[in-house]
Structure formats: C-alpha cells, structure tokens
Amino acid sequence: MGTRDLGARRDAAATIKKAALSLFSDVGYEAASMRQIAAAVGNQPASLYNHYPSKEEILWAICEEAMLTLITRGQEAAASSPDPVEQLRAFVRQHIRFHIDHREEARVINQQMTRLGRERYRQVTAMRDDYERSLRRILRRGARRGRFHVPDYRMASYAILAIGMHVSVWYRPDGPSPASAVVRHHEQLALQLAGTR
Amino acid sequence: MGTRDLGARRDAAATIKKAALSLFSDVGYEAASMRQIAAAVGNQPASLYNHYPSKEEILWAICEEAMLTLITRGQEAAASSPDPVEQLRAFVRQHIRFHIDHREEARVINQQMTRLGRERYRQVTAMRDDYERSLRRILRRGARRGRFHVPDYRMASYAILAIGMHVSVWYRPDGPSPASAVVRHHEQLALQLAGTR
Amino acid sequence: MGTRDLGARRDAAATIKKAALSLFSDVGYEAASMRQIAAAVGNQPASLYNHYPSKEEILWAICEEAMLTLITRGQEAAASSPDPVEQLRAFVRQHIRFHIDHREEARVINQQMTRLGRERYRQVTAMRDDYERSLRRILRRGARRGRFHVPDYRMASYAILAIGMHVSVWYRPDGPSPASAVVRHHEQLALQLAGTR
Amino acid sequence: MGTRDLGARRDAAATIKKAALSLFSDVGYEAASMRQIAAAVGNQPASLYNHYPSKEEILWAICEEAMLTLITRGQEAAASSPDPVEQLRAFVRQHIRFHIDHREEARVINQQMTRLGRERYRQVTAMRDDYERSLRRILRRGARRGRFHVPDYRMASYAILAIGMHVSVWYRPDGPSPASAVVRHHEQLALQLAGTR
DNA sequence: AATGAATGAGGCTTCATTCAT
C-alpha cells in the first residue's frame, strides 16, 4: 500500500487533468463537459468528483501548474547570464519551447483562465504579471546598457510574449518547421524586435 | 413600409449583434446565453429569432464582418505605396488600429471562432489566411529588395499579427498610453522585428 | 388576450402550486422532485421554470399564502366580539377549520418551512409568531377579567395551536367524525384547557 | 475480543445513531446525507455501512428505540395509581418530560417517520397507536367515574399528545421556563382540558 | 416584430451504496 496507493491516487488525478486539458484546449472550458472528460478517462462523471471537487478546480489545477512552470523557467532564464542580450535569448528560447511543448496548457491559460472564479482569476493574473515583469526587467536593463532600443518596455514585452503565445496556436509537430528551428528563428526575431545592434 | 422598415429591421439586428459581441467577447460564446443577449437589448430570447435564425448565426455575422473589414484594410495598406517598408508601416498601423478600435471583435474572431460549425470555421480560417498572406507578401517583397531580414516569412508574419492580436487583450482606453502612441510604437517594433536597416 | 392570458398564466402557476402542495405535504419538500411536480401537472420539469424560478420559490408561495390566510382569519376572530370567551371560541373555530380544510397547507407550513432559505424562513416564522400572539392576547385579556385560568399564557397558546396543527395530521374526511363535530368538540376542549368557569 | 469488542461495536453504532438523530431532527431525513452523518462522527461514508446496512435502518433504529421508551413509560404511568386523575397526571408528566429530554427523537418520530419503508412505517404507526390507546384508556376510565368530561375520547387524547409533541418544537433549555415548570404547567393544562372537576 | 410557454437535451453535482484493499 502506501507508495503504490498514493501513486495510483496521483495518477488518477493526473490522468483526469490531462484529459481535461486536451478538451479545454480543443473546445474551451465551457464547451467541455464533465461527461466528456469522464469518457476520455473511461469513467463515469461521478467518479471525477473523487479526485476534483468541481470542474473549475480542474481548470485551476491546470492553470496553476502551467503558470508555476512558466514562472520558474522565466526566472532561470533571467538569471542565466549577466548579459541582457543573453538573458533575452534564454528567455525567448524557454518561452517558445514552452509554447511548443505545452501548446495545450498555453492555450488554456491564455484563453480559458477567465472562466475561473474571481479569486483564482486574480491569482493566475498575478502570476502572469510576474512572468511578464521578468521579461520587462531584462529589456529595461539591456536598454540602459545600450543593448536594446525599444519605444516602450511594456509594449515590447507584451509583443514578445504575444509572439510566443501565438506559436501555441499555429505550431504543429507535423508542420514544415521543426521545433528547434522555430525556437532559433524566434530568438532572432525577438532580438531584432528588441532593437539589438 | 419598405426603406423605413428595412432600416428598423437592420437596426434591430445590429443592436443584437452588438450586444452579442460584447458578451461573446467578455465571457465567451458558450458562456453567453441567448437570454443574456436578449436581456442586453431589452427583449425576450424568443424575439432574437426574428432577426437571427440561431446563436451560431450571430457569431458568424460578427466574424464575417470583422474579417471582411480586416481583409479590406489589409489590402489597402498593401497597395498604399510601392515601397515595402511603407507597406509594412501602413499594414501595421491599420492592424494595430483595428485591434484597438475593435477589441471585442478581435477577441471574438481570435478565440471564439472555433465554436462555428465546420464549414463556417473553414471560411473564417480562409479569410484569416488571406489576411496573413497579404502581410507575408509584403515581407517577402521587402526581403527580396534587401529591406527586411527575417529568418522565415511565415513566422515573421505570424509574429506581427500576434502582437496586434494581443493588443486587443491588454489595451485599455484608460490605460497609460493613448491609442496613437500605441500605434506609433508598434510601427517601430514591427519594423525592427522585420530587420529593417 | 389580456384577461384571458393573464388568467391562463395565473392558472398555470396555481396548478403547479397545488400539485407541489400535495407532494410536499405527502412526502416532504426534499423528497418531492421537480420531475414529480411536473408529471403531476402533465408538463416537463423545465416548464415549471416558466412559472417559478426555483423549487424553493414554490414552497415559499405556498407558505406565504397559507400564513396570510391564517393571520387574517385569526385577527378577524380576535375582533369578532368584545368577550374574550367568544374571541377564543371564534379563534379556535377558525383555527380548527383551517387545519381541516387546508390540511396540506398546514402540514407544509408546520413541517417543511425549515427548508426555506434563511430570510424566507425568518419571514414565515415572524408571521407564525404574529398569529400566535393574537391568541395569546385573547388568553391574557380573558385571564385579566377572570374568565380564563392558565398557568402560563405562552404555553397555553402553544397548546391550543398544537392541538389544531395535529388535527391536520389525523383528520380524514372519511373518518368517524364530521368536520363540524371536530370543530365543535375542539371549541369545548379549548375552553376547558383555558380554565373557563 | 468478545465483550470488549462488542462494546466498542455498540458504541460506534450508538455514536452514529446519535449523529444521525441530530441531523434528521435538524434538517430532515432526506436532507441529511450519509456524508454529513459520517463527517459528524469523523468517518468516511463507507464506514457507516459496517454498522448499519442502510440509511433507512438508522432512521428505524432511532424510531424504534424512541417509541419503545415512550410506550414503556406510558404504560408505567397508566399503572402508577388506581386513580384516573393520578394516572393522567403521571402520563402527562412523563409525556412532557420525554418531549423535553428527547426533543430530537420526538421530532424525528413525529415528522420523519413517513420516510420509512411501508412495513417499518406500519410498525411505528402501530406503536404510536398503542401509546395513544394508553392515554385514551385513562381518559375513558376517568370519564366513566365522572372525573373527566370530554366530548370525544379520541380527540381529547390526540389533543394531549399534540400538546406534548409541540413542546419538542418550541422548548429550549435556555428559554424562559425551566423544564420542571413546563412539566408542571402542562399537568395543569391537561387536567383542565380533560374537564377535571 | 414580440413573447409567454413549452420542451428535449444536457449542464454540474450529489446521492446512497458497493467493493477491493
């Protein structure tokens, strides 16, 4: 028992979360029904409630995990080098990577998070702002050292984030460009956008 | 009857469309109910069906109008000058303008269009691709003349479009930057992103 | 239209209320389902919501109407004569009458009213207290004039009310005693209980 | 094992019964869920089934015990003296006592017993009738000896029972009258109601 | 053109209960 059971428990919740993630990402939170989620994991709807107290809580679990990952990686990128240019490069790399590797999570946090209750919505928003500030700080620091030239830090950071977010929409593993190329190209685009000389 | 009545009829439909637009934009297509839309225009739900045969048809009307506007303006921008740099400038200007002035429409076509039926979805997607190709063509032409330097036309055009789409998310009329400044800044950002020398 | 329609509207609501009343009275508020109520009026459950916004609201409509009737009749009885003995007689007569003629309503207000929301519960309780005070006042006045002899006004009034409430439980139209005899007997019992000389 | 375990077993069942009693009394049998009962005893719902085979069985256990107590005490009161007046006095004393000391049980048997299955319902009803006949017999005997004067034995006994039942509704330990006064006052009320000279 | 009413489908969730552990 013990380890095994806890494992099974965690597995079931994770399986549900994954199924919900796919559905939320594909058709949206509202259009995805508990019935569909249950069917996707081979259960009855009522069984889901042994693992999550509500549909919203599943959405929250998805959003929270994704945002925490994003924040962590963003901070690591920001701390990866003393050089702002290298920082930006690392940040963009991880940003695009995430939006390629976790397309579904990305779409959910970008489009479905408004369906969270007021308080949870606030939390996710706060995390998102946190992440955004990481990038803005990089831009500001680089600009002060004359490495970047942007008309407005805020808009520049929004722009870079937006580009990545959109990757989660158009990228397809079977598309014309391999993930590594997408990442590389976006590094360059972001550096140009930042006005690197 | 005749002109007058047709006018009134059109007005009513427009009023409904506007109310639906706000709701779709705020809470999403699925979460917005015909009851809410009717309440917003001071009617009963059943009355809506005198003007639109279904909820989806309202969404379609919104999407179609918005896409047509966007396409038209995009083509005008592309034709506004023989100089690719000026074309890009004009395109971005119009793109950002639209996403500021029609924030709600923009959010609906970007996020809710998946709720359309298969055929309608295809049509909107086709229009979107059309719009995107306008921009891609500008970039390609400019690159051939040595004015732009981007690693990949498709990604570069996606990037520029994404930046604008995101403006419709974060822009607020009562925010720190006036619309004109937002437009101006994005012109510069886009030119830098395109690697203009 | 007009009168006729309003009539139909009122009729539908009244029909639903009556069906719900029977069910609430028989099996209790919780055990009675909207499905059952709808079936009893020959409708689908969803149709009920065209007439009452919720199950609780039906309960409330029942309780409110019953309590208002009871209060009104109680006050009329209290005002029917200057003589406290006659007042008590009239009060008991109407009290028993109500609990015979409106057995179902009586059982619902006595047993199901706790299922109302906090605020509504408070209102019904207040009305019940109002009714009770009518009776208590009669007893007090009569006692002051030496016509009644009870150890405690409150308990005596509770006792008389309780006797009537219980009539709604055991009385059956096809039982051994006709309603008129039940009323008459209870007049006497109440007068004795009140210690009339 | 043996004694000790049986004791523990019985304790657990009793604890569950007590928790269920409170809930049934407060919100009604239907509105009280096995989950709530389990939570009240610090268990999971599934555990309850080690002690009771079903929710209804808990209700039955409560009703049966309460009715047996009531019947026994009623018979003791009826046998406590050869004098009908003393018998009535004793009966009422015990009746009120029970409805004060076992308010919750009283409310459950008076209001929730209809939720029992047909057969169990019949049994409880039979016990109740048994109890009622004890009182009716006292009244009849006393009337024959000219000590009581009531218009109808059945109604008089219902009346006295009803008064007590209602005590379980309004009595509160922190109310204005101590239990002993309530008992005493009701003795007098009942004797008056019975037309004692 | 407007709407009150009806409705079938389906929404999320809770229920009492079972069973393997």
Next chain:
DNA sequence: AATGAATGAAGCCTCATTCAT
C-alpha cells in the same frame, strides 16, 4: 473496522430553440 474509488440514478436547473398568439 475503515476507506478510497467507482457508479447508476437522480437531483435542480439552464440551454437553445420552437410555436401559437
């Protein structure tokens, strides 16, 4: 004896839509 998980049934209610008026 306890319980985590599963489940079929059912709970209340909302939905988009239809139709007669």
